[in-house]
Amino acid sequence: MTFSKRTDWPKVLNLFSRKAEECRRSGQTPLDLTESNPTRCAFDYLKPKILEGFSNPQSLLYEPDPRGLLAAREAVCRYYAEKGIRIGPDQVFLTASTSEAYTYLFRLLCNPGEPALAPAPSYPLFRYLSELNDIELCEYRLRYNGEAWRVDIPHLERSFKNKTKAVILVNPNNPTGNFIHAHEREAVLSLCRKEEAAVICDEVFHDFAFHSTEEPSIGFAGEERVLSFTLSGVSKIVGLPQAKLSWIVVNGPKALREEAARRLEVLADTYLSVNTPSQRALAGWLERRKEIQGEILERLRTNRRFLSERLEGVEAVRLLGSEGGWYAVLEVKSPCDDEALAIRLLEKRQVLVHPGYLFDFEGGCFLVLSLLPPSEVFREGVERMVWELMDTP
Numbered sequence: 001m002t003f004s005k006r007t008d009w010p011k012v013l014n015l016f017s018r019k020a021e022e023c024r025r026s027g028q029t030p031l032d033l034t035e036s037n038p039t040r041c042a043f044d045y046l047k048p049k050i051l052e053g054f055s056n057p058q059s060l061l062y063e064p065d066p067r068g069l070l071a072a073r074e075a076v077c078r079y080y081a082e083k084g085i086r087i088g089p090d091q092v093f094l095t096a097s098t099s100e101a102y103t104y105l106f107r108l109l110c111n112p113g114e115p116a117l118a119p120a121p122s123y124p125l126f127r128y129l130s131e132l133n134d135i136e137l138c139e140y141r142l143r144y145n146g147e148a149w150r151v152d153i154p155h156l157e158r159s160f161k162n163k164t165k166a167v168i169l170v171n172p173n174n175p176t177g178n179f180i181h182a183h184e185r186e187a188v189l190s191l192c193r194k195e196e197a198a199v200i201c202d203e204v205f206h207d208f209a210f211h212s213t214e215e216p217s218i219g220f221a222g223e224e225r226v227l228s229f230t231l232s233g234v235s236k237i238v239g240l241p242q243a244k245l246s247w248i249v250v251n252g253p254k255a256l257r258e259e260a261a262r263r264l265e266v267l268a269d270t271y272l273s274v275n276t277p278s279q280r281a282l283a284g285w286l287e288r289r290k291e292i293q294g295e296i297l298e299r300l301r302t303n304r305r306f307l308s309e310r311l312e313g314v315e316a317v318r319l320l321g322s323e324g325g326w327y328a329v330l331e332v333k334s335p336c337d338d339e340a341l342a343i344r345l346l347e348k349r350q351v352l353v354h355p356g357y358l359f360d361f362e363g364g365c366f367l368v369l370s371l372l373p374p375s376e377v378f379r380e381g382v383e384r385m386v387w388e389l390m391d392t393p
């Protein structure tokens, strides 16, 4: 009996994950600065009123629609209308997760082996999603310019291959926190037009900008110039990953967009994976999102402010600039192995952080912290990390 090559994953976990597992099994409880599950981060919005959405009697009926229930898709349209983006419910497809949305889109756009381009450093799951869907994942680099990470446009241009079908943008990116700015958007669109590639824009963190009251980047949902797919969902924008509800907004030149939607509808009809109670609850959750996001944003900003102040004058490490999202990236100045450093922080200081290699950083030693943990946990974890970094030769 043989299994498919696409599931030939290494049998052993990487060293860092093994150490973290050993630590947990031995009953230790390190301060977890990788925690990005909002339901474990002591937020007030997770009160029973969130459950009210589930008491809708219509949830007892099964009336599947491959695109998702109309009332839920209309709620998604209102969400975008409040951002100044006009789309119709026929452009919205509900999925059970963003991962499922990627799966649909890779299946829609790529024949086996055809390439899609994804940013690096970025979300580690892209590698798995591409392998599982038999596409070739090629990377284009983001570069730090001293203030923020930006798309390296010449590198993106060089990375196109024959039959590259899509460019994935993450707006803002996980974990580097850079939004896609106007000049990057225009460059990406012009390349996609030239190469006949679609844009897949992941905006799950789009509502979490650190500074301005204005969004640093208008989203892609209204983008009509190329075939575009904008992804988002409740796991981040209302902090409910357990509700398993995401969406794709299809846009672009009318004929292309309609053809894409026709094909997506068959794909979605094959699975009908979205649960009814979450679809029925969606409108209510989205109406309350400002309150929920306000609480999450307050946590993100407080933790980031603390980190920035605490690291002032600490020579060993710098906090890299970021515009939004749920993470902070630190660059350790002395040359070191980020996995070895993360293991040392765990074993010696009982604090868990991500080594940068998990996100495909290159050319330095990087650590990634979640900004979501309760502030007392975050502060204590950062203190311990700083003591260790100051000890690092």
Ligand SMILES: Cc1ncc(COP(=O)(O)O)c(C=O)c1O
Pocket (backbone or CB within 6 Å): 096, 097, 098, 099, 100, 123, 170, 173, 174, 202, 204, 232, 233, 235, 241, 245, 246
């Ligand atoms: C860029 C990005 N997209 C999508 C997701 C996951 O979204 P979902 O829970 O809807 O699958 C994450 C999770 O961290 C993410 O970082």
